[in-house]
Amino acid sequence: MKNESVIPEEIDKIIHEPARLKIILCLSVLRDADFNYLLYKTKLSRGNLSIQLQKLEAADYIEIEKQFINRVPRTLASLTDKGRKALRQYKDAITELLSGIDS
């Protein structure tokens, strides 16, 4: 059984993936952060972080800005309004989903 099939429809699968959830949660409390800060905070590998950022950007959940400072490239990421709204909806959906569980 594929993992996706057990996730209810109302759960946003883009945010639900743990690596992307780490990134989006981190960005939710920041105005923006560069690639290295996200590495420092999420402890993901460079390759994984890069891929997950691309996926979040493709979904319009984050905005990526490329800069050059002293010829050194720097990637700045920030959460978009759509991303913030999606995170809020995800939180509501997951809370609703787990509310029926007897712990």
Next chain:
Amino acid sequence: MDNELYQEKEVLWDLHFGDGLLWIYKGLIFLLIAPAVRYSLALYLLIIPLYLSYKFIKKKWVLPRRGMARPRLITRPRNLFFGSIWGMIAAILMVGGGMYLTSIDDAGIWWLVWILACITLLVASWLVTALNYWDGKHPYHVLERIVVLILLSCLLWIEPDYNIVSLGLGAYGLFNLIIGLVQFIGFIRKNPVMLNEE
């Protein structure tokens, strides 16, 4: 997932105090107060190279290890304005008052007023910092409370004069400097320099 990494308060605390630099420079500035009051206000010009060195160390040692991020909720301009006014008044009161009082032989009750103003500033900054940034785990805020309480209680049973007050300010400065250095060394050891982006 380590939930605390994503709490706004934790992130802000980490951004401001995680590297310990602010404590180091806070300590250095407090160590400057007493000699500046006694000898020359010009000593306060050292704040300029201190600020530049702070920026330099941040750029050279901290950012390559941690990257850069800006908090979403920064101090509002309204608070920043009142904060700046409060800071300026406090600085003028502390330094100007101290200089004036050392220039006259019989300052009388005004020494006490000056000391109380300095204590008010220390306690206010102490409380505001504790309330804004306390993560409940780092020993700084607990230790700082203890140090400040010890210093304040000393003033109750030792007759306060210039030397006693400057000793207190120096002790507080030294405390910040030591805690900051410990935090900074820990930060450097724990976080290796990261590669530049390709």
